[in-house]
Amino acid sequence: MSGPAGVGIGWRPEIAGFVAGLPGLRFVEVVAEGVHPVGPLPDGLAELRERGVTVVPHGVRLSLGGAEPVDPGRVAHLAAVATALAAPLVSEHIAFVRAGGLEAGHLLPLPRSREAVAAVVANVRRAQAQLPVPLALEPIAALFDWPDDELDEADFLTEILDATGALLLLDVANVHANARNRGGDAAALLDRLPLERVAYVHVAGGAEAGGFYHDTHTDPVPAEVLDLVRHLCDRRRPPALLLERDGHYPPAAELRGELDALAAASGHPVVT
Amino acid sequence: MSGDLAARQAELVAALVAGGPLPPGFAPAPVEAARRALRRKRAAEVARHWPLLAAGLGADWPAVFTDWAHGRPTVGSLRDGWDLARALRDRGTLPPLGADELAGREAASRYDGRAAPRPRRLPAFARAGGAVAVQLAGRVRLVRPAPR
Secondary structure, X not given: OOOOOEXXXXXXXXXXXXXXXOOOOOEEEEEHHHOXXXXXXXXHHHHHHHOOOEEEEEOOOXXXXXXXXXXXXXXXXXXXXXXXOOOOOEEEEEOEXXXXXXXXXXXXXXXXXXXXXXXXHHHHHHXXXXXXXXXXXXXXXXXXXXXXXXXXXXXXXXXXXXXXXXXXXXXXXXXXXXXXXXXXXXHHHHHHOOHHHEEEEEEEOOEEEOOEXXXXXXXXXXXXXXXXXXXXXXXXXXXXXXXXXXXXXOOHHHHHHHHHHHHHHHOOOOOO | OOOOHHHHHHHHHHHHHOOOOOOOOOOHHHHHHHHHHHHHHHHHHHHHHXXXXXXXXXXXXXXXXXXXXXXXXXXXXXXXXXXXXXXXXXXXXXXXXXXXXXXXXXXXXEOOOOOOOEEOOOOEEEEEOOEEEEEEOOEEEEEXXXXX
């Protein structure tokens, strides 16, 4: 199956009907942990596959950045979902989600240290050895930094990608959030990343609260994030961009408007 | 500060979700913001698994959940909501919608509070806060809603 192309949207059961009604849609992403690889696919998803829409499994619980070896059972699940969906690639995060027997409940940042690079590289290689398709890695949004960063974000990511040969899933909203909350220049970071390795791009909404920008996925995409999309596409237009929405789903017209804005900012065809 | 990434990751997670101390060197305000964000996310996920419980508590849901979840790491959204619903039942503060939902879940599955709930194979009935639910061949019916 072909790789991600054009403007896509994160498939969620709550908006399956909306997604199924997008005439120009060529790719979606599905949260891998929510799919059972054995047995029938969720209704809307099977339909999309029949239409030839590319479905990329997106893992959120592998904890590739954990100091312990990645759980082979979790990788096997991701691999089985990729096979069931005939996916051209899978994606996961440069993050950890559990440690010391406790689940954090969400993606946590790694220190940008040599030790952390080594840990994540080892886990990515373990995962790659078990996966039937290429893996794209997504840098996350975080509200805080570790006290002992040795590398800056661009060097940290580039070292991991170089050592593993992994593709990049670039989340422009995360880049915006990190610059806003942790300092740094979002556009300058984009300029330093290996954009030729971008498999696709995430775009999502967020909101200011308590002095921080929160990458909520439940609010509209802010103008600053769309500006970053334009900046990125001026530098090198990624093959695909995907809107992530994870709750507080707006009326269909509003969601279509967000997809259209993404098409306009990137120069990809409208899918609505 | 380098070395032993595993131990340092464990300290950080404990600080974020289990009431552990802030590990040395971290800026308190951003970590506190992250702790709150994780708690909001957890509350939203539990609400998705227990929609009637959350709806029954309405505007009080975030505060009730936060109060219960303090220093109590997640055991998964299904069990988190189940444990919370039982705690509210025992205190007599389970809202009627939550009682209906809990009775249905208790009739459908056996949950010992320690391991994942298991579907009941035999017919069963369950009560919670005045609600009564029966389960027959895997189908659950609320035979008496909790008094409103």
